[in-house]
Amino acid sequence: MMIFALVLVPALAGVAAVALRHDRARRALLVLTALAHAGLTGAAWVVLPGPILGGWLALDAPARLFLSVTSMLFLAAAVYAVGYLAREPHGAEKDFEDGSLFTNAPEAVFTACLLWFLAAMTLVTASQHFGLLWVAIEATTLASAPLIYFHRHHRSLEATWKYLLICSVGIALALLGNFFLVVAASTPEAAPVPMVLGELTARARQLHGPWLKAAFVFLLVGYGTKMGLAPLHTWLPDAHSESPSVISALLSGALLNCAFLGILRAHQVCAAAGQAVFGQGLLVGFGLISMAVAAVFILGQADYKRLLAYSSVEHMGILALGIGLGGAATFGAMLHAVNHSLTKAALFLVAGNILAAYKTKSTADVRGVARLLPVSGVLWVAGFFAITGAPPFGPFLSEFTILKAALDQGRGAVAVAYLALLALVFIGMATVVLRMAQGESGRATQREPWLAVFPPAALAATVLVLGVYVPPALGRALQEAAQAVGGF
Amino acid sequence: MNLELVLILVVLTNLKLLGSSRLGSSIRTVGVQGLLLGLLPLVAGHDLTARVWLLAAGGAVIKGVMFPWMLMRALRDAEVRREVEPFVGMLTSILIGIVALGASFWLGHRLPLPRPAGSLLLVPVALSAILLGLFLIVSRRKAVSQVLGFLVMENGIYVFGVGVVQETSLLVELGVLLDVFVAVFVMGIIIFHISREFDHIDTDRLSMLRDWKP
Numbered sequence: 001m002m003i004f005a006l007v008l009v010p011a012l013a014g015v016a017a018v019a020l021r022h023d024r025a026r027r028a029l030l031v032l033t034a035l036a037h038a039g040l041t042g043a044a045w046v047v048l049p050g051p052i053l054g055g056w057l058a059l060d061a062p063a064r065l066f067l068s069v070t071s072m073l074f075l076a077a078a079v080y081a082v083g084y085l086a087r088e089p090h091g092a093e094k095d096f097e098d099g100s101l102f103t104n105a106p107e108a109v110f111t112a113c114l115l116w117f118l119a120a121m122t123l124v125t126a127s128q129h130f131g132l133l134w135v136a137i138e139a140t141t142l143a144s145a146p147l148i149y150f151h152r153h154h155r156s157l158e159a160t161w162k163y164l165l166i167c168s169v170g171i172a173l174a175l176l177g178n179f180f181l182v183v184a185a186s187t188p189e190a191a192p193v194p195m196v197l198g199e200l201t202a203r204a205r206q207l208h209g210p211w212l213k214a215a216f217v218f219l220l221v222g223y224g225t226k227m228g229l230a231p232l233h234t235w236l237p238d239a240h241s242e243s244p245s246v247i248s249a250l251l252s253g254a255l256l257n258c259a260f261l262g263i264l265r266a267h268q269v270c271a272a273a274g275q276a277v278f279g280q281g282l283l284v285g286f287g288l289i290s291m292a293v294a295a296v297f298i299l300g301q302a303d304y305k306r307l308l309a310y311s312s313v314e315h316m317g318i319l320a321l322g323i324g325l326g327g328a329a330t331f332g333a334m335l336h337a338v339n340h341s342l343t344k345a346a347l348f349l350v351a352g353n354i355l356a357a358y359k360t361k362s363t364a365d366v367r368g369v370a371r372l373l374p375v376s377g378v379l380w381v382a383g384f385f386a387i388t389g390a391p392p393f394g395p396f397l398s399e400f401t402i403l404k405a406a407l408d409q410g411r412g413a414v415a416v417a418y419l420a421l422l423a424l425v426f427i428g429m430a431t432v433v434l435r436m437a438q439g440e441s442g443r444a445t446q447r448e449p450w451l452a453v454f455p456p457a458a459l460a461a462t463v464l465v466l467g468v469y470v471p472p473a474l475g476r477a478l479q480e481a482a483q484a485v486g487g488f
Numbered sequence: 489m490n491l492e493l494v495l496i497l498v499v500l501t502n503l504k505l506l507g508s509s510r511l512g513s514s515i516r517t518v519g520v521q522g523l524l525l526g527l528l529p530l531v532a533g534h535d536l537t538a539r540v541w542l543l544a545a546g547g548a549v550i551k552g553v554m555f556p557w558m559l560m561r562a563l564r565d566a567e568v569r570r571e572v573e574p575f576v577g578m579l580t581s582i583l584i585g586i587v588a589l590g591a592s593f594w595l596g597h598r599l600p601l602p603r604p605a606g607s608l609l610l611v612p613v614a615l616s617a618i619l620l621g622l623f624l625i626v627s628r629r630k631a632v633s634q635v636l637g638f639l640v641m642e643n644g645i646y647v648f649g650v651g652v653v654q655e656t657s658l659l660v661e662l663g664v665l666l667d668v669f670v671a672v673f674v675m676g677i678i679i680f681h682i683s684r685e686f687d688h689i690d691t692d693r694l695s696m697l698r699d700w701k702p
Contacts, residue, residue: 131660138667145674149681157685158694161631161678168638168671169625175664176618176645182653187602195660208602238697297699306699 002049003057006040006067006122009033014115018108026111027082033115034071034078037122041071045473055196056129061480065334066261067125069341070254072462074118076455080349081114081246083451087356095153096359102153110150117143117250124258130178130195130265134171137226137262140255141167148243148251159235159242166235167226174222174262177215181269184211197265204272212270216279219266220286226259229286229320230293233313237297240309241361245352248305252312253345257337260319264485267323271486276326283324284414290317291421298428303361304354307432308347311387314425315340321418322402323485325409331482332401335470338478339394339463340387346459347383350376353452354436363432368441375453377437379460384433386463388426394466491531491606491651495613497524498647499589502620502640506581509571511632515559518636518643522551525643528650533606543661547646550669555639562676563632566683573690576627585620592616601652610651617644631679631689635672642668 013033020026044059044067051058059067085107092101104110120143123136141164149160178195184207185200186192193203200207225232240248263283270279294314301307315336322333353376358366370377386393389400399422406415470478501521508514526548529540574581589612596611605611621641625634649661683689 129660132663135660135663135667138671142667142670142674145678149678152681154685155696157678157681158697161682161691161694162697164671164675164678165625165634165638168675169622169641172638172642172645176648179645179649179653183601183603186653210599211602214599237699242697301699 001052002040002044003052003059003126006037006044006126007119009036009040010115010122011119014112014119017112017115020108023085023107026108027085030078030111030114031082033118034075037118038071038075041068051128055198056132057123057126058128059126060128060197061477061484062261062264062334063125063128065338065477065481066257067122069257069338070118070121070125073250073253073341073345073459076345076349076459077246077250078114079451080249080352080455083449084244084246084352085110086451087449093151097155100153102151105146105150105152109146113143113146114247114250117147117255119143121254121258125261128197130181130197130200133262133265134175134178137174137223137258138168138171140258141171141226144247144251144255147247148239150244150247151242156242159238163235163239166232170222170225170232172222173218173225177218177220177222177266180211180215180218181266184208184215197268200269201272204269205274207269207273209273209275212273212275213278216266216270216275217282220263220279220282223259223262223266224286224320227256227263227320228259228290228313228316230290230313230317233290233293233316236313237306237309240312240348241303241305245305245348245355248308248351249345249348252309252348253341256312256316257341260316260337263320264323268485276486280324280326283320285324287317287319287321287324288414288417288421290314290320291418291425295421295424295428298425301428301432302363304363304366304432304436305348305351305361307363307429308344308351311425311429312340312344314421315344315387318399318402318418321414322405325402325405325411325414326486327405327409329402329405330485331478332398332405334478334481334485335401335466336395336398338474339398339466342459342463342466343383343386343393343395346379346456346463347387349452349456349459350379350383353448353456354380356452357446358441363436366436367439368437370437372441372443372446373448374445375448375457379453379456380433381437382460382464383456384429386460386467388429389422390426392464392467394463397467397470491528491533492609494524494527494531495607495609495647498643499613499616502617503582503585505624505636505640506585506620507578509578511563511571511630512560514633514636515556515563518559518639519552519556521640521643522553522555523548525551525646525650528647532651543650546662546665547650550665551639551643551646554669555672558672558676559632559635562679565680566632566689573629574627574633575629575692581623581627584623585616588619588623589616592619605652607651610647614644614648614651617641617647620644629690629692631675631682631691634691635675635679638675639672 120139127133228236294310297310322329529544592612592615624637
């Protein structure tokens with residue numbers, strides 16, 4: 001019942017958003033839906049809802065973890081969006097890069113797609129059936145494409161086209177992976193295994209080995225495209241830099257996690273079938289390549305939203321690496337997924353504030369953020385330290401857990417490469433972010449609207465708390481999630 | 489109609505697509521392929537239950553009628569030149585298509601199914617359609633052609649799904665069809681916007697977003 005409500009509340013609210021004629025009513029609906037969704041998610045921590053639809057939808061430990069992150073980010077984004085939409089002009093607007101005129105998509109479309117996006121992501125987290133999971137992940141692409149094209153100009157159009165085409169092709173490969181999994185599950189010796197996660201892991205030994213491996217490769221490549229693993233990440237910097245910052249925050253913090261969950265599900269089946277080593281080798285490879293590609297593009301990056309996007313590629317690499325190492329690193333990857341989502345969402349929201357004040361995304365033209373926007377400036381620098389893994393923030397803890405696991409397993413080369421790439425990213429981001437924060441902007445200090453600074457501040461505060469103290473309930477949930485995906 | 493005839497016709501439509509120089513005829517070819525795929529569930533050796541009939545009807549209507557109609561409309565609204573304008577010439581394309589077909593037969597031979605399917609042609613035909621779809625996406629300039637490539641690839645996966653997979657649930661199959669339908673719908677809208685913004689739908693000229701500007 002509760003799972004139905006979690007999916008249907010935002011889906012129906014999206015329909016209502018199309019019908020509502022007043023902007024204020026629609027914005028109120030957005031925040032109320034986000035609150036209701038967060039409330040339901042919170043209730044799932046008190047009483048775990050049972051599986052429904054014959055086990056197709058259920059909230060197991062990884063599902064509840066990712067659902068909670070998504071719900072929390074959406075609440076922050078919804079509050080931020082109210083202020084953002086109120087500031088956006090209704091008529092034609094001048095493009096700050098090439099000076100041409102453009103308009104925004106109708107606000108009703110924007111809000112409706114935002115709510116459907118939430119419904120689709122909720123369905124992704126709750127899906128236990130591989131086919132349904134695929135349908136839900138493709139639905140997230142379709143619901144989010146109009147969001148990227150909110151500002152109707154050349155660049156966002158190009159980004160939307162690349163996003164739609166590359167992700168659709170990637171996800172089509174994941175569909176082939178799903179069919180391979182069905183083939184692996186229907187051997188002549190025994191009755192075919194249904195595509196439900198619990199059944200597949202329970203009877204994993206009777207899956208056909210070579211087809212299972214092929215299925216994992218296609219699911220990894222397919223969902224890896226959506227997750228932004230290099231070299232399949234090419235849509236990601238464009239989509240993140242051209243969409244409104246509130247959408248970038250959701251794409252990076254919530255959507256990438258959903259695709260990661262798809263890979264985790266495939267890994268769960270592989271691990272249960274005794275094929276974990278095969279998949280983990282691939283994950284370590286993709287992880288390190290993603291970190292390396294991100295580091296190259298972060299060094300000397302001239303656009304601060306693209307900088308954050310490449311940082312997301314880097315962190316998706318860290319997640320893949322953590323799962324690939326297995327053992328204690330799996331726990332680290334789970335914790336890191338939470339930390340990265342909260343930090344990156346906060347950073348993108350702050351980037352939105354900077355963009356609104358300076359009207360440019362070029363790092364060279366932004367100086368003195370700390371003076372002009374005191375709160376955003378502090379959050380920008382704090383977010384930078386958090387995302388690069390500096391203590392006392394949460395990502396330090398999770399990145400350190402992964403490093404320690406690599407060393408404990410005697411994977412010295414992996415650990416050295418990991419540390420070197422983290423250091424490169426730190427240097428690359430430091431030169432850009434600190435230069436933006438310091439100096440003189442040449443303008444008087446601005447008063448920042450409450451709606452623009454409170455959501456990122458709340459997220460950043462959570463990251464700080466997580467770096468010092470992981471609540472026992474969360475620690476247990478992370479442990480359970482790590483155990484479910486084959487670690488400890 | 490038997491299964492192998494349908495599969496061979498699917499291969500022929502793919503080769504025809506590689507050799508067409510007009511966007512309109514390419515769209516019609518993909519439409520014909522969609523109708524053939526609608527027949528596939530009926531001839532693949534499943535029991536002819538209501539589920540199979542529904543799947544066949546859904547596939548034929550969406551792949552054979554709706555997609556060509558939506559793409560034709562996008563093409564008309566876009567008012568662009570109707571040539572395909574490939575990066576790779578027609579003759580080379582067809583040769584690549586034949587090589588891909590050979591590779592698919594070799595690959596299908598190497599990967600025997602644990603439980604034999606209705607025809608030995610199924611896996612190679614599915615794989616070749618997937619490869620050719622990917623080739624069309626990277627080798628054609630027009631946004632509409634890229635959508636056609638995506639559809640051919642999706643059709644290959646559909647051949648594999650319907651022919652090889654015996655027991656999937658109707659809900660998932662319809663969900664997949666619906667997703668692809670909405671994807672093409674949204675792509676059609678975006679193509680319309682691209683043509684309005686840029687006065688062309690050449691995706692190689694969509695190159696404003698990059699990291700190092702020359």
